[in-house]
Amino acid sequence: VIAGFGDLCGRMSLALAPFEHGGLERTLQWDPRHAQELITHLLASLERLPHRDTLERVAAQVQARIRPLAERLPWQAVHMDITDD
Structure with missing residues (x-):
């Protein structure tokens, strides 16, 4: 099950990589x-x-270490709610 979730998440991330939308610019509480x-x-x-x-x-x-890197890290649309429900 865990391996299947990993595979599903990986495939979803690859599929969403080229996705662009204006709504992706909003602030989300889950955004690190x-x-x-x-x-x-x-x-x-x-x-x-x-x-x-x-x-x-x-x-x-954590903030002190991540803040200088944040602008160089890639980001994209992701699902972020994969569960066994």
Whole structure:
């Protein structure tokens, strides 16, 4: 099943690679380029979150490493919701 999902995801990614549409320019919460903004927004509503400081620190470290690379990374339309349902 897992191998089949991997194959399906790979084939879908290849099929979607040339797809272009104006709607792809919108901001999505699942886009890793916007992860820090989403984490900051969500943490604001979770005041008593255990290990909050650690989460904030790790998110900042990841952001510092990814931000300089983000513009050079390829991106495309993807499905992102493959499940066994």
